Structures are given as C-alpha cells and as structure tokens.
Amino acid sequence: MVNEEKILKDATKSDYKYGFVSKFNSETLEVGLNEDIIKKISLKKNEPEWMLNWRLKAYNIFLKMNEPTWANLSYKKIDLQKISYYSAPKTKKKLNSLDEVDPELLKTFKKLGISINEQKRLTGVAMDFVVDSVSVATSFKDKLSELGIIFCSISEAIQNHPDLVRKYIGSVVPIQDNYFSALNSAVFTDGSFCYIPKGVKCPMELSTYFRINQAGTGQFERTLLIADKDSYVSYLEGCTAPSRDENQLHAAVVELISLDGAEIKYSTVQNWYPGDKNGNGGVYNFVTKRGICYKNSKISWTQVETGSSVTWKYPSCILKGDNSIGEFFSVALTNNFQQADTGTKMIHIGKNSKSTIISKGISAGKSNGSYRGLVKIMKSAKNSRNFSQCDSLLMGDKCGSHTFPYIEVKNKSSKVEHEATTSKIGEDQIFYCNQRGIGTEEAIGLIVNGYCKDVLNKLPMEFAVEAQKLLSLSLEGSVG
Amino acid sequence: MLNIKNLIVKIGDKTIINDLNLNVKPGEIHAIMGPNGSGKSTLSSVIAGNEDYTISKGEILFNGNNINDLSPEQRAHKGIFLSFQYPIEIPGISVINFLKTSINETRKANNLEPLSSKDLLKLIKEKQDLLKIDTQFLSRSLNHGFSGGEKKRNEIFQMAMLNPKLAILDETDSGLDIDALKIVANGINSLTNSKNSIILITHYQRLLDYIKPNYVHVLYEGKIVKSGDKSLALTLEKKGYDWINNNEEL
Numbered sequence: 001m002v003n004e005e006k007i008l009k010d011a012t013k014s015d016y017k018y019g020f021v022s023k024f025n026s027e028t029l030e031v032g033l034n035e036d037i038i039k040k041i042s043l044k045k046n047e048p049e050w051m052l053n054w055r056l057k058a059y060n061i062f063l064k065m066n067e068p069t070w071a072n073l074s075y076k077k078i079d080l081q082k083i084s085y086y087s088a089p090k091t092k093k094k095l096n097s098l099d100e101v102d103p104e105l106l107k108t109f110k111k112l113g114i115s116i117n118e119q120k121r122l123t124g125v126a127m128d129f130v131v132d133s134v135s136v137a138t139s140f141k142d143k144l145s146e147l148g149i150i151f152c153s154i155s156e157a158i159q160n161h162p163d164l165v166r167k168y169i170g171s172v173v174p175i176q177d178n179y180f181s182a183l184n185s186a187v188f189t190d191g192s193f194c195y196i197p198k199g200v201k202c203p204m205e206l207s208t209y210f211r212i213n214q215a216g217t218g219q220f221e222r223t224l225l226i227a228d229k230d231s232y233v234s235y236l237e238g239c240t241a242p243s244r245d246e247n248q249l250h251a252a253v254v255e256l257i258s259l260d261g262a263e264i265k266y267s268t269v270q271n272w273y274p275g276d277k278n279g280n281g282g283v284y285n286f287v288t289k290r291g292i293c294y295k296n297s298k299i300s301w302t303q304v305e306t307g308s309s310v311t312w313k314y315p316s317c318i319l320k321g322d323n324s325i326g327e328f329f330s331v332a333l334t335n336n337f338q339q340a341d342t343g344t345k346m347i348h349i350g351k352n353s354k355s356t357i358i359s360k361g362i363s364a365g366k367s368n369g370s371y372r373g374l375v376k377i378m379k380s381a382k383n384s385r386n387f388s389q390c391d392s393l394l395m396g397d398k399c400g401s402h403t404f405p406y407i408e409v410k411n412k413s414s415k416v417e418h419e420a421t422t423s424k425i426g427e428d429q430i431f432y433c434n435q436r437g438i439g440t441e442e443a444i445g446l447i448v449n450g451y452c453k454d455v456l457n458k459l460p461m462e463f464a465v466e467a468q469k470l471l472s473l474s475l476e477g478s479v480g
Numbered sequence: 481m482l483n484i485k486n487l488i489v490k491i492g493d494k495t496i497i498n499d500l501n502l503n504v505k506p507g508e509i510h511a512i513m514g515p516n517g518s519g520k521s522t523l524s525s526v527i528a529g530n531e532d533y534t535i536s537k538g539e540i541l542f543n544g545n546n547i548n549d550l551s552p553e554q555r556a557h558k559g560i561f562l563s564f565q566y567p568i569e570i571p572g573i574s575v576i577n578f579l580k581t582s583i584n585e586t587r588k589a590n591n592l593e594p595l596s597s598k599d600l601l602k603l604i605k606e607k608q609d610l611l612k613i614d615t616q617f618l619s620r621s622l623n624h625g626f627s628g629g630e631k632k633r634n635e636i637f638q639m640a641m642l643n644p645k646l647a648i649l650d651e652t653d654s655g656l657d658i659d660a661l662k663i664v665a666n667g668i669n670s671l672t673n674s675k676n677s678i679i680l681i682t683h684y685q686r687l688l689d690y691i692k693p694n695y696v697h698v699l700y701e702g703k704i705v706k707s708g709d710k711s712l713a714l715t716l717e718k719k720g721y722d723w724i725n726n727n728e729e730l
Contacts, residue, residue, distance in 0.1 A: 427532075432568035434552035435528050435561075436578070436638065437586035446581060450572025450621070 029086040035059060038186055041086050045155050045189075048162060058175045058185030065179045071341040072370040072402055075310045078249050078284060083218045085187045144204075148197040151206055154222050157193035164195055168226055172255040172292045172318070180251040180286040180312075184220045188253070191221035196231040196262070205460055207236040218249040225255070227262035227297075234265040236463055247309065248273075249284045256291030256299055260321065263298040264291065267459050268315075269467050272307035274474075277365075279337030282309025289313065295321030295350070302458045304467040305332040305340060306474040314372065316345035319353035319381070326355040329455040331467075333448075333474055334367030334399070343373035343404075348381035348414070357388040360452050363399035364475055370402040375416055377409045384413075390420045393451055395444075395475075445472030481506050481677045482527070482646055487538035489519075489526050489702075496522045496533070498702035504646070507674040511688055512681050513713060514699035515721040520681045521565060523699070524650045527679075528562040529555045542646070557589035559645030563635040563652050565681075569623040575634065576604070576618040579641055586642065607640040611667045628655035636667045647671075648679045653687040665690030685717040700724050 029040060038059055042052040067077065144151050150161060157165050175185045192208040208223065227233055250272060258264045266289075275282025285308035291299040301315040317326030328344035346355035361369040375386045392401035403420055425447050433443030449456065449468050456464045482504040489497035496519050504510050514520050526533050527540060529552035539546050547555055570578070584594040595603070604618065611633050623631050632652055639647050649668070653661055668691055672678060680693060688696075688710060696712040697704045705724060706712065716723070 426568070428568050429570055431530055431552060432564065432570070433582075435556055435564075436582040436642070437553050437556035437589065438581055439551075439553050439585065442581065442585060446573055446578070447570055450570055453572035 028084050031082050031084045033080050037085055047158055051158055055186050058182055061176050062182035062186055065182055067179050071312055073310055073339050073341050086189055147200050149202055150195040152193055154191040154193045168224055168257055172290050173253050173288050181253050181288045184251050184253045188220045188222040191223045194225045196227045196233045198228045199230045202233040205234050205236055209238050221252045223254040226257045227264050229259045230261040232263045236267045238269045247282060247284050251286045254289040258293045258297040258299050260295040261297055265300045268303040269463060270305045270307050271470055274307045274338050275309035277336045285311045287313040289315035292318045293321055293324035296323045298325040300327040302329045306470050309338055311340040311342055313342045314344055318347045320349045322350040323352045324350050328357045329458045330359045331452045331455045332369055333362040334369045335474055336365040338367040341370040341372055343371045345374040348377040348384040351382045353381055353384045355386045358454055359390045360455055361392040361401050363401045364395040366398045368400040372404040374406040377414045379410045382411060382413045386416045388418045392422045394424050444475055483541040485539050488536050489533050490536050496702055500704055504677045506677055509678045509693045511693040511696045512699050518699045519702040520699055521650055524562055524648045524681055527648055528552055557586050561639050561642055561644035561647045563649040565650040567623045567631040567635055571621050571624045573622050574619045575622055578622045610640055610670055611637045612663055613637050629660040632656055632664055636664050640671055646677050650681045653682055685713040688713050698724055
C-alpha cells in the first residue's frame, strides 16, 4: 500500500499535449446571448429565413427551460451572457483548395498531428476541420461527390442542400429535447453535414476534427448525418482545445438518421482540455447525440472520452424499425478532478430490435465517473433484446465510479441482460509487469488498454492506435 | 552472479528471512527446498525486488553490484527473471504484445534498438517449439483463462524469449501433470548454459529428476540450514522435513 501512495503522490505530472493557442486573426462577436446575436450569426452565415426563424424559435423555447441538475456532476455554472457565440479564423475569401488555407491554421493542424495532405495521401480519410465556430477545410470532396456523397460543413449544406437540412434537422433531437439542445439550436455556428445516397457504401472514413481556439467563446456545433436506404458510412470525430484557466462550454448536437437497411458507424475520440491537475479550467462538454434506426438498419456509437472537465453525454439510439440494431461502445476515463456522467439510451420500438451496450469506465485521481443508461422496451418491440455490460476500473482510493442503469420493459417476449463489474488494478499485476522489465507507467497503460480492448477494437485501425496512446497519456503518473 | 549476504527481511514486525547467505555462480543450478512458510517465495520476491518486503539488513549483490535499492524493472533489465508461482492474469493483452513490450522495454533500458517485428517473430518461432506453444496461444490474453499447465509453460516461454542471466523458478513444477512437467523441464534444460544461472524453488524432489542441480539447499524458518548435492533432496524426500526439525546437528 505504501507503493500505491507513493505512485499517487508522483501523480499527474503529465501535461495536456494540445494546450497551445494558435495566433491567427479571428473575427469574434461580442459576448452575450440575445435575439440580436442570433440574428447576427444567421446574417454572417448568410442563412435563409427559415433557418433564422428556426433559431429564434429555439431561443424562445430555451428561455423557458432550466439547466438540468439530475446528473451526478457538480460544477460552477457558466454565465451564458459572458460567452461569445461566434468566433472564426479570418479568411479573405472562400477557399477553393487546401493550399489556400492560412499557414497559421495549417501549423495548428500540424501541431495537432494532422497533416491534411498526408491524411489525404496515406489514410484516405476525408476530413472536415472545424475551428471555433466555422468549418475551415474539407478534404476529398470531389472524390466523394462522384458517388453522390455530400460531405461538407453544415453551413454549406444550409446553402446548397436546404431541403435535406430542413427535412431532418431537429427530427431526432427536437429543439425542446433538453436545455443544451435548445441552446445549440439557437446559436449553433457550424458542424458537419453528410448524406450518403441509396445503396452507396462510403469507401473511406469520414472525419471531422473540432478545435476550440479562441478564448471566451463557446463551441456549438451541429452535425447531421443521413444514411439513405441500404447505404453505409463510418464517421469519426476528434476534438481538442487550448489549456485555459476558464471553463469553456461545448454544447453540440449530433443527429443520425439511418434509413431502411442502412448502417452508420460513429466514432468519437474526445480529448477536449480536461483542466489542470488542481481542477482549474477545462471544457464543459454537454452534448446531445442521438440516432434513429429505421427497418433493418443499424447505428453503432463508439466513444473514447478522455478530455473535458465535465462530460454530460448520452449517445442514444431510437430503434424504430423492425430488426434494427443499436450499439454503444464506450471508454470514459477521468483523472484529477474530471467528472463524467455518460452512457446511452436504447429505445426499442420495432420488433426484433437488438441493442448492445459495453461501457468501460476508468477513474483515477480525485475524479468521478458515472455510467447512466436507459434501456426502454416498448410494447410494440416484440422479441427485442438488449445486452449491457458496465465495467468500472478504479485507480487509487480517492476517485469514484457510479452506475445508474434504468431498465423499462413493457412486453414479455423481450430479453434484457445487464452485467456489471468493478475492479482495481492489482499491485500484483503491476509487479508482474515490472518483473518483466515494464515500468509502472507503461504497465498501467498496458493494463488499461487491455481492459478497454473490447471497445478499442470497434474503432477504425488508425484511430484505435491514437486512442490507445491517448489513454496511456491521460493516465501518466496518476495511479496506484 | 548472485551473492546474498546476511539477509534479513521483514513484513511488519515479522521476520521472514533470517540471516540468509547464498552464493550462485554462472552456469550453476541451485535448488531451494523447504516446508510451507519457510520463506521460499519471499526470497524469490525479494531478489526480484517486490516492494512489499523491506530488507532490514544485509545485501543482495548481482554481478558484484548491490541491487538492494533497484526497482523490480531495473533488476529485470539487468537480467533477473522470476517465474511466478501464480502467474498473474492481464485480460485484453495478448501474450505476444506483452512479450514485445517486455523485450523492447528491456532493450531500451540497455540502449538497444527495439526488436523489429520480423526478428521478434523469428525469435518466437525458434522458442515456441521448445515449449510446444502453438501460434494461436500467442494471441490469447495473458494468462487469462489459462490452465495451470499453460500458465507455467508461458512463464518458461517468456524466460526463453528474454534470455535472462539469472532465472528464479518459483514452484514451476506445482500443478503440472507429468507430461507438462517433462515439457517444462526440457525447456529449462535447453536454456541452461555456462553463462546463466537458475534457482529452482520447489517442494518436491520430482522436478530434480529432470533438472539436475549442482546444489540443494534446505530453507527452514528463513534460513538455509543445510546445503548439499542432489542426494540431499533424496534424503529429504525419504525422511520428510521433520528430519530437519529433529536434526540436532543443525
């Protein structure tokens, strides 16, 4: 036990790798939240009237709502009047190619470990980059459009594909769904849009990289992904932010629509700035993610959550169609003073619908991690099945791990299974690794990655490697 | 190779190793026998550097250098290997991945380049026949769901891969059926040479039918009370540990 305390004391010397600030010129709106600001955002984006009206409607709904308090989180409330709702790296004109991107921005990407051109050449991942409030670059557009795939920023989609946006925005996450979704609907500034036509299997991973750069801003992105009948797409998002003493708000909404026979794989590696080791600063991550599955379709959420000081996030599936499948694979790691309340909702409506939940929580330092999940089986969902597995791994004796599973079953032909375990990394495991020449930090990384393997396996190869590194990095020096 | 001088080890107030001396030279095989609770496993843990135990007196020299204050991994990097009596399970980490990490961390500590995947596979091929390890075994989670015999074979396989200078085999024979014992013993025998040393810790003499030690030591109440050649093991087997207890000469 002496050993454990010693290691704990050595704790948390690791620094957040993405904490730099880039110095490109930005255009930032004045702080505050009111109808004028919303009109200004809409005007800046040259939006059609229906969009502005939708935003204003959302704002009015938002005004009547209260911030939720049911989550197992405690944090200092953010003063929404002190945030700027729009900040964009200044560019002189519309970009035609990546070569025209501001060199400072390109440097930023380089620091983040993303070389757009290399991404293009080597991995064949199409990327959309969102810095603060706007999308700055999307790669591979031409190749995708040959297949009829639309992959662009949501702002562009509003301009160029208004019918699709209008039909589906708010259809899975209605404005009034919750406080943060209402706020997002009013002030969202950018995000990604994707449409896969009937029968098309998207040949490459689509990816969005989100970056908060400017101080005093919030990031409110909106992602809308539509997979038409019998299509397939795998989509990835990654996020980082500079290290700042203040708390920054990130309130995103992601909506997935998986039409008959379609499949969407949505993977997230979330590494927003987690705050320092004393709990100062860090991103507040309040995200609403939900997908709807029609007949014979499938949605699979995979998330690796290591960042943010506060995470509130429940990627969910509405299994509306018969034989539809929902999956949720999650690794949520908290260290120092981080708090995470995350999980999923699986709403079974269609017959023979199936869902699988695998959640791996890791708590270290003085952090708190909670799994919160709902499995709801409606009367109509005959012969539906759910399997849930919620594991928690604790490191040291100052952290907490909690599980809040809710199960509602309204018909007799369905089957719901729930398994849960809580474990600690054993000193005997660490000694075994040590004896084989593996130092304690590496040993912990190894053990944690082994523990998360079932989830990491679901990520596309190159991101699985990144996620593995991230897990080890986030735990550096933190454990006993 | 290994030189232990007047070693006293305690857990809390309890003395587990009491003024122990041991000298192991390169190329030698030493067997340490003794009844339950005599301190055999503690001795192996202490040589490997387990920090649960504190050395209150004496020193452990490895190739002439005092290693009392070295961490377990530093000792491993110098070539000390412990085959665990109860190998630890690490779910989700494959045998091959663990071995690769282990080998490369050791190489790194000795200022060597990491082993290329090609060389690693070559080395594995070479060693896996020795212990009748099939390739599928390599991708299983480390010791997770292994049978007792598989765990022990895996320990010796790791020893073969790491090629240590000093290997301490803590009751490697326990829980093995006679076929598995032969495989493991053959594996160990083929790994011995004039440059490395082995300490065998065992309850029973049967392992010594397969591996011939140069010396046999009897550990009793934390002390080596008798040393001899292989015949000592046979006498012990015949007369039991009570013989030690009642032996006035000690």
